[in-house]
Amino acid sequence: MLKTFRIGGIHPPENKLSAGQAIRKIELPAQVVIPLSQHLGAPAKAIVAKGDEVKVGTLLAEANGFVSASISSPVSGKITKIDTVIDSSGYAKPAIFIEVIGDEWLPEIDRSSDLKRECTLSSNEILEKIKAAGLVGMGGAAFPTHVKLVPPPDFKAEILIINGVECEPYLTADHQLMLEKSEEILVGVTLLMKVLNVTQAVIGIEANKPDAIKLLTEKATAYPGIQIQGLKMCYPQGGEKQLIEAITGKQVAPGTLPISTGAVVQNISTAFAVYEAVQKNKPLIERVITVTGKDIVTPSNLLVRLGTPMRALLEACGGIPPNIGKLIAGGPMMGRSLTNFDTPITKGSSGILAFNETESLRQPIENCIRCAKCIGVCPIGLEPYLISIVADQNDWEELERLHVMECIECGCCQFTCPAHRPLLDFCRLGKSKVGALLRQRAAKK
Amino acid sequence: MNECIIAIACLGGIGLILAVILYFVSKKFAVEADSRIDEIAEILPKANCGGCGYPGCKGFAEACVKANSLVGKNCPVGGASTMAKVAQILGLEASDVKPQIAVVRCQGDCTHRTRTNHYDGAKKCALASDIYGGETDCSYGCLGYGDCVEACLFDAISIDPSTLLPIVDETRCTSCGACVKACPKQLIELRPKGPESRRIYVSCINKDKGPVARKACNVACIGCGICVKKCSFDAITVANHLAYIDPEKCTLCHECVEACPQHSIVALHFSNSTELC
Numbered sequence: 001m002l003k004t005f006r007i008g009g010i011h012p013p014e015n016k017l018s019a020g021q022a023i024r025k026i027e028l029p030a031q032v033v034i035p036l037s038q039h040l041g042a043p044a045k046a047i048v049a050k051g052d053e054v055k056v057g058t059l060l061a062e063a064n065g066f067v068s069a070s071i072s073s074p075v076s077g078k079i080t081k082i083d084t085v086i087d088s089s090g091y092a093k094p095a096i097f098i099e100v101i102g103d104e105w106l107p108e109i110d111r112s113s114d115l116k117r118e119c120t121l122s123s124n125e126i127l128e129k130i131k132a133a134g135l136v137g138m139g140g141a142a143f144p145t146h147v148k149l150v151p152p153p154d155f156k157a158e159i160l161i162i163n164g165v166e167c168e169p170y171l172t173a174d175h176q177l178m179l180e181k182s183e184e185i186l187v188g189v190t191l192l193m194k195v196l197n198v199t200q201a202v203i204g205i206e207a208n209k210p211d212a213i214k215l216l217t218e219k220a221t222a223y224p225g226i227q228i229q230g231l232k233m234c235y236p237q238g239g240e241k242q243l244i245e246a247i248t249g250k251q252v253a254p255g256t257l258p259i260s261t262g263a264v265v266q267n268i269s270t271a272f273a274v275y276e277a278v279q280k281n282k283p284l285i286e287r288v289i290t291v292t293g294k295d296i297v298t299p300s301n302l303l304v305r306l307g308t309p310m311r312a313l314l315e316a317c318g319g320i321p322p323n324i325g326k327l328i329a330g331g332p333m334m335g336r337s338l339t340n341f342d343t344p345i346t347k348g349s350s351g352i353l354a355f356n357e358t359e360s361l362r363q364p365i366e367n368c369i370r371c372a373k374c375i376g377v378c379p380i381g382l383e384p385y386l387i388s389i390v391a392d393q394n395d396w397e398e399l400e401r402l403h404v405m406e407c408i409e410c411g412c413c414q415f416t417c418p419a420h421r422p423l424l425d426f427c428r429l430g431k432s433k434v435g436a437l438l439r440q441r442a443a444k445k
Numbered sequence: 446m447n448e449c450i451i452a453i454a455c456l457g458g459i460g461l462i463l464a465v466i467l468y469f470v471s472k473k474f475a476v477e478a479d480s481r482i483d484e485i486a487e488i489l490p491k492a493n494c495g496g497c498g499y500p501g502c503k504g505f506a507e508a509c510v511k512a513n514s515l516v517g518k519n520c521p522v523g524g525a526s527t528m529a530k531v532a533q534i535l536g537l538e539a540s541d542v543k544p545q546i547a548v549v550r551c552q553g554d555c556t557h558r559t560r561t562n563h564y565d566g567a568k569k570c571a572l573a574s575d576i577y578g579g580e581t582d583c584s585y586g587c588l589g590y591g592d593c594v595e596a597c598l599f600d601a602i603s604i605d606p607s608t609l610l611p612i613v614d615e616t617r618c619t620s621c622g623a624c625v626k627a628c629p630k631q632l633i634e635l636r637p638k639g640p641e642s643r644r645i646y647v648s649c650i651n652k653d654k655g656p657v658a659r660k661a662c663n664v665a666c667i668g669c670g671i672c673v674k675k676c677s678f679d680a681i682t683v684a685n686h687l688a689y690i691d692p693e694k695c696t697l698c699h700e701c702v703e704a705c706p707q708h709s710i711v712a713l714h715f716s717n718s719t720e721l722c
Contacts (some may be wrong), residue, residue, distance in 0.1 A: 084657075089582055092653070171618020260568045339562045339577060392569075422567035429575045 002207055004232040005245040008379035010412050011233055012179070014208060014335065018172045018292045020301035023180055025303045026316040028100050032075050033344040034060060035087045035095040041067030041140040044134075048094055052079045057106035057283055061098055063131070070134040071142040072283035074305035076104040088329040088336045090148045098307070110280040115183050119278060123195045126278050130195070133277035134137055134284050134347075139163055139238060140330055141362030142348030145270055149195050158195050158262035160201040161247055162271055164216075164303075165238035167206060168331025171351045174268045174299040178205070178212040181272055186216070186223045188275035193225060197205040201226045202247050203268070206233050214388060235333060236410035240265045242379055254406050269350075284347055289313065289396055291321035295321035295355030299350045304345055310352055311341040325360030328353040333411045365422035374413035374423055380406050384413035388426035405438075406428040469719040481534055482506045488530050489520060494598050496621025509535060515554065522599075522619040524694035528667050544638045545620035547613050549600055551587040551632050552648045552709065557663040558583055574629040582661035585651045588613065596627035615642060636693045641714060645697055648711040649670075652685040659707070664706060666709040673700035 042062035048054065054073040061071040068159055077100045078250065084092040103113060127146055128437035135145040151157050162185075166174040178185060189201050203220075205213050205232050217228045231237055231246055241252045243265055250261040254310070258265065266274075269287060276282040292299040297318025304313060309329065314320045327334040329343065330350055374384040382403060390398050407427045414424040460569035493501040497520050499508050509518055509531060519542040520527050532539035540722070558581040564573055570592035578584025589609040593602050601617035602624055611624075611633075625633045631651060647666055651658040655667035668686030681701060682693035690701070690710070702712045 084653075086578070086584075092578075337576075360565075365567060422572060425572045425575070427568055429571055432575060 002230045002232045003246050004234050005236055005237065005379065006251075007381055008377050008412060009234040009242070010415060011299040012169050012235060012415060012437070014233075015169045015294075016175075016208070017170065017291075017294070017296075018170050018290050019175060020171070022301050023176055023288055023301045023303050025252075026308075026312065027321075028075060028103060028305065028438055029308050029370055030100055031033055031080070031309075031314045031340075032098050032100060032305060032308070033085050033095050033305045034071060034074070034098065035085060035093050035344060035346060036071070037087075037093050038071065038306075038346040038348065039069045039136040041065065041069075041144060041147075041349050042095075044068060044071050045095065046082055048079050048096065050079055050081055053077070054098065054348060055104045056285060057109050061222045063134075063138035063144070067144055067147050068133065068137050069146075069442075072134055073098065073287055074307055075100045075200065077101040084339055087346065088338060088349075090336070090339060091228045091352055092196055092396065093281060101139050108280070113189070113379060116279040119187075119194075121192060121278065124198065125250045126191055126195050129281075130274060132283070133273070135277060136284070136347045137272050138273060138347065139267035140350055142346070145266065145274070148264060148266070149192070151264070152257070152295055155259045156262065157170070157196040157198050157259065157264045159248065159264075160189065160196055160198050161265045162189055162192075162201060162203040162268055163238055163240075163265055164209075164211070164212065164268040165243060166240045167233070167235040167370070168333055168335075168350075169235075170292045170353050171290045171331045172292075173290040173301050173350055175209050177269060177288050178209070178216060178234055182212075182215050182219050184275045185268060185271050186219055186226060187279065188271035188273070189226055191274055191278050192266060192271060193387050198264075199225050203228050204231050204237075204243055204247050205229070206231045206237065208233050221339065225265040235414065236379055236408065237406050239379065239410060241299050241408065251396070254403055265415075285346065285347070286294070287345075289326055289345060289349055290351035291317045292351060293356075294322060294357050294359070296354055304436065306347060307344045309342040309344055310338070310366050313345070313352055314336055314341070321354055321356065323356045324354050325357035326355040328355065333415065357368065365421055366419035368419055368421055371418065373416045373418065377412040377416045379410060379412065380408060382407060384423040384427060385421070387430055388421060388423045391426040391430040391433075394433075394436050396430070400434045400437065402433055419426055454706070479510050481563055482510050484534050485509060485531050488523075488527060488534075489601075490522040490527065491618075491640065492522050492598060492621070494522060494621040494623060495621070496619065496623070500523060521545065521621050524619075545635045545644075546615060546618050546644075547620060547622075547639045548634050548636045548644070548646055549587065549611045549613060549647075550633055550634060550646065550648050550650050551585075551594075551601075552664045552711070552719075553581065553583055553586040553662045554610055556691060558586060558661065570627075571629045578591055583651055583658070583665060585632075585653075587630065592627045592629065593624035593633060596623040598623060599647050630688065639692075643712075643714045645693070645695055645699070645702060645710060645712045646692070647690055647709055648690045649707075649709045651686060654686055658686065664707055664709050667707055669706065671704050671706065672710060673702040675700045 002053050042065040045064040046061045055076045058073045060073050064072045077098050078101045080097045085095040087093050131146040136142040193201050215231050222228045240258050244263045252258050288306050300317050327338045411424045486503045489502040491502050497505045499505040502564050517535050553612040560580045564580050568590045570588045570590045573588050579588050587603040587610050591604050595613050599617050601614045603610050605612050613671050616663045620635050652667045658665040658667050667681050670683050673681045680691045
C-alpha cells in the first residue's frame with residue numbers, strides 16, 4: 001500500500017526530462033573552485049596554502065566546530081589562490097581555487113567498481129570514516145552526516161529512513177543512482193544501520209519510480225532489516241518531517257528535533273556516498289547531478305567532481321541555451337536562482353535547471369483575497385498569507401507566535417497562490433529575522 | 446405601563462449603585478501621576494517615531510521624569526529648542542546634542558554600476574537582500590526598492606527616478622533613524638549635520654578588495670589609503686578595504702575630496718563642490 005503524509009502538499013507537473021539517462025562522466029575542467037562553506041554550520045578551515053600541490057582526496061579544509069564538515073580535493077593539481085567566489089547564496093564566500101593538472105589519486109582510494117559487501121569495522125570506526133570523508137546530506141540541505149548519526153544523549157534512534165523520494169520536479173539524479181548503484185546503496189544503508197545500532201531501515205520511494213521500487217525490493221531480500229516502501233506522489237514528501245510522518249505515521253512536534261520520533265533520515269545519495277567512503281576510502285569528491293530544462297539539448301544525469309563550474313555541465317549537455325532566462329541550482333521548487341554561470345558545484349547541488357525567458361519571469365503580484373489556498377497546501381499547517389502580512393509590517397514577535405520557524409521553505413504556498421504573492425520570500429525573511437531575535441535572546445541568557 | 450416603570454427603576458437602581466461603587470473605587474485606587482509627564486508630552490512633537498529610543502513621545506516623557514536627568518536623552522525631531530523646554534519643566538540642564546542627519550552612503554547609479562542580472566521578485570529591499578547580493582556585482586550597494594522611503598514618517602527620503610538612489614530632504618529629515626533600521630544593507634548613517642550643513646563623508650560601504658570593488662562600481666571606495674595620507678587630522682581610517690571619516694575629527698578641510706581617485710568622498714554644500722545627485 002502506498003503511504004503519504006497527512007496535511008498539505010501539492011503535485012506539480014513532474015517534467016522528469018532526464019529520466020532513464022545513464023549516468024555519465026564529463027571531462028575535468030581546467031580549474032575548480034571549492035567554497036569553504038558547502039554545508040550547514042560553521043565553514044571549514046583551509047589547511048592548504050597558495051602553491052601547494054594536491055592529489056584527488058588530499059584534505060583541503062578541516063571541520064571547524066561540531067556542526068561542520070571537512071573538504072577533500074576533488075582533483076589533482078596546484079592551489080592557485082584562496083579568494084572569494086559568489087556561490088549559490090548570491091554572496092561572495094571564501095573558496096579555494098585549484099588549477100587541474102592530470103588526474104592523480106591518493107593511493108588508498110579504491111577506484112575499482114567491484115562491489116565490496118563485507119565490513120569488519122566497528123560502528124565507531126565507520127563513523128570516523130564518514131566524518132573524515134566530509135559527508136553531508138546530499139538532498140540539498142547539506143547537513144553534516146556524522147552529526148545526524150550521533151543523536152543527542154536523551155534520544156535513541158529506532159528506525160533509519162532512507163530518502164529516495166525525489167519529489168522535486170525535473171530532478172532524476174537519485175532515481176538513476178538507485179537504478180545503477182542499487183547494491184552499493186543497500187550496503188551503505190547496512191553500514192548506516194550499524195552506526196545507529198538499529199535493526200530496521202525503510203527506503204521511501206515515490207510511486208513515479210516503479211522500476212527503482214521493483215529493483216530495490218528484489219535486491220533488498222539479501223539485506224536483513226531493509227524494507228522498501230512505495231509512497232504516493234506528493235511534494236514535499238522528501239522533506240525530513242514529511243517523510244518521517246509518511247513512513248512511521250508519527251508527527252514531529254514543533255520546536256523538537258526529528259530524532260524525537262526515533263527516526264533518522266538520510267538521503268539515498270548520502271547512503272551511496274557512505275558506501276564509497278567506508279568501503280572504498282573515497283571522500284566526498286564527486287556526485288551525480290541532473291542537468292535539465294526544456295531548452296537543454298540533452299538533459300542528462302552527470303557524475304561531476306565538486307567545484308566544477310556549472311558552465312562546464314551545461315556545455316556537456318549541448319551548450320548554454322541562447323534564450324536562457326534563469327539558471328537554478330537545485331529543483332524548481334526549492335532551488336536557488338544563480339547570478340553567474342561559473343558558480344561551482346557543491347556537495348549539496350542536486351541539479352541544474354535552465355528556464356527560458358518566458359518560463360522564468362514571475363507573474364505580477366495581485367491582492368490577497370484570503371482564499372486560504374496557501375493554508376490548505378502548507379505541509380506544516382502554517383498560515384502563509386498571514387505570515388507575509390505580518391512580515392511586511394516588521395512585527396517579528398508576532399511572527400514567532402505564528403510559528404514561522406517551523407516553515408521548511410518548500411514553496412507550496414507561493415506555487416499555489418492565485419495572486420502570485422511572494423509568500424515564500426516573506427517566510428524566508430521572517431525566518432531570518434526571528435532566528436536573529438532568538439539568537440539575541442539566547443545570548444542574553 | 447407598569448412593566449416599563451419597573452424596568453426603568455431596576456436599571457436605574459443598578460446604575461446608581463454601580464456608579465457609587467465606581468466612585469469610591471476610583472478614589473481609593475487612584476494612581477498618582479506626575480503632572481510633569483503630561484506637560485512634557487504636550488510639548489513633544491507627537492510624531493511617535495521612536496527616534497529617541499523610547500516607545501513614543503509619552504514613553505520619552507515618562508523616562509525623562511523618572512530618570513530625573515537629561516543625560517543621553519534627546520528628541521531628534523524637536524531638536525535643541527524642544528529639549529530646552531523639557532529641561533525648563535524639569536528644572537534641569539539639557540545635554541548638548543549636535544543636530545544630525547541621515548546620509549546615504551552609495552553613489553552607484555546606472556552609469557557607475559553596470560547591471561549584471563535582473564531581479565524580478567517582489568520590490569522590497571529586505572526580500573531582495575535575503576535572496577542575493579543585488580542586480581549589480583556590488584553586493585553592498587543600494588538596491589533601490591525604497592524600504593527607507595516606506596520607513597520614513599516625515600517624507601524626508603525619496604528615490605531619485607534618474608539615479609534610482611535615495612535622496613534625503615534636509616529640511617524634513619529629523620534624524621529619527623527609522624531609515625537606518627529599515628535599510629537591510631546598512632547603507633544609511635546618522636552623521637552630524639555640520640556647520641551650514643557642510644559635510645564630508647565616504648559615500649560607499651563596499652568592503653571588497655580594491656580590484657573587485659572597482660570592477661563592480663566606478664565610484665566604489667577601493668581602500669587605497671590616499672585619503673588617509675592626505676588627512677592632517679587623523680580623521681580617516683581604512684578597515685576592510687574601506688575608508689571611514691570620523692565626523693568628530695574632520696575639520697572639513699577638503700583635502701581628501703580632491704585626492705580620492707575614485708571620487709567616492711562626497712563634500713556637500715561647499716560653494717565649489719559638485720553635489721551628490
